[in-house]
Amino acid sequence: MSTAAPPLPSGRGLCWFQALSGAPGLLPDGPRTVRGADARVGTEAVRVLAVVPDAGNRFRRVRHGEVGLEEAWTLAREVRRVMAADREQRARPIIALVDVSSQAYGRCEEMLGEHLACAAAADAYASARLAGHPVIALLVGGAMSGAFLAHGYQANRILALDAPGVLVHAMSKEAAARVTRRSLEALEELGERVVPMAYDVRSFARLGLLHKLITGVDADAPAAADLERVRAELAAAIADARAGARDLSSRLSSPTARSFRAASVAVRARLAEEWDAS
């Protein structure tokens, strides 16, 4: 069995992080792979968090932008720091800037609890949402599998740039082809027939999980107008999150969700009918 070539590190996460926050966002006591800084959206400050590649990282399984042990635990800490800082004031919005190729695949990572680290990050984001922080995920690149579960999938609202390279899936296309013994072409053909199998963000938008697909923006080299556009969409999503429920129910209520996630809706309705014995 041949081994995978590592994915090419994507520069999009860092590019958008710096464009939005105007800062490199290095944390004084964190790995170089996690960036955090405040940015201005509309009239308020928001906290932006990103995971980025680091070619010299001491954990070699995170050098291409993967979410590993230190990344996930640091995300958890940064989210909870925002919660602690805002305890006596209006809950600051938290923007998860998502460009993550996968969770870290490694022996050491497994032994040291990669699953727990990712759970801690998901826990922190979910807890922030429940505490009233509008949590917005902005997808600018890969949103893959366990990495997306740890960083972004607990958001009140998910936004994505409509651009090539913005991908959502349970496993990278190359890995899925190897696991299922299908060619890349066969996987792409399957994605056209079976929507949840597709990788591209336009197909993902059809599932009703996305709050908004942001079109007409240069994902690789955003101009000033692109940035303004994205800031405006972030502000709108923040306002929408503040006005809505703190759970994830909005992912089931849109007309798109009711059509493409009809089974998810039906299962819940039937469970509610049968929950209490008649």
Place this chain on the structure above:
Amino acid sequence: MSFRTRQSFIELAARARARALLDAGTFRELLGPFERLKSPWLALQGIVPQADDGVVVARGRIDGAGAVVLAIEGAYQGGSIGEVSGAKIAGALELALRDCERGVRVRPVLVLETGGVRLQEANLGLASIAEIHAAIVALRRHVPVIGVVAGVVGCFGGMALAAALCSCLIVTRQARLGMNGPEVIEQEAGIAELDSGDGQEIWSLMGGEQRVATGLADVLVEDDCTSIAAAVRRAFAGGAPPRSEAIELFRARLAAIDPQQPPTPAELRALWGREVAR
């Protein structure tokens, strides 16, 4: 020690496992196989769907208190989580949360036997797993959420995060718990990283005994229905803070690890012994 006959829990199918955890005579299945709520996506790919999609939702009582047991059938599609099976788990947890918010406590138990996302339903499986995480984090604030990983499949992928989010995790020596299955690590990172055929190595890294000895799971039990049911009952009395909130502890532990020369699994037991963990 009494001379009662040991009854294997691992050998039981999901429905019998749920029955074994509930008070005698209280098992009541919701959305059972006769309702035929099947995956809408598998037939499109030439796979025979199963009438319960591999998840049993059972209401009943535990020590006389209202309960819900969600048991995954490892023998169907590797216990993988698709749209329907995922919605059954998330939807039931959401109803338990609704009851708890109304002051009616429901005791939730997850019997996890799963490889994670069902790759044939990729993005809808991943989405439902995010909803399961959200529900566990919200519900855990009202009532302990108990996880059981018995074996044979183990618990991997996004559902390993669900296990890590549980208030108390009960495992047997036959359980395996990890982010990535050994085969996927070998394929993605190479056989020099991890040899998935080396059973002893796999068990020493992610087996139930190791997970409890290093503080990544709570209770080690024999493969016996009575022992596991008793461990579940005891767990509802506990109130330790969730492991996924122990951010500073795990960040400090990782900082002390040299990934070029990681500890052996035995050395990790000495470093992370569970007395220190919680």
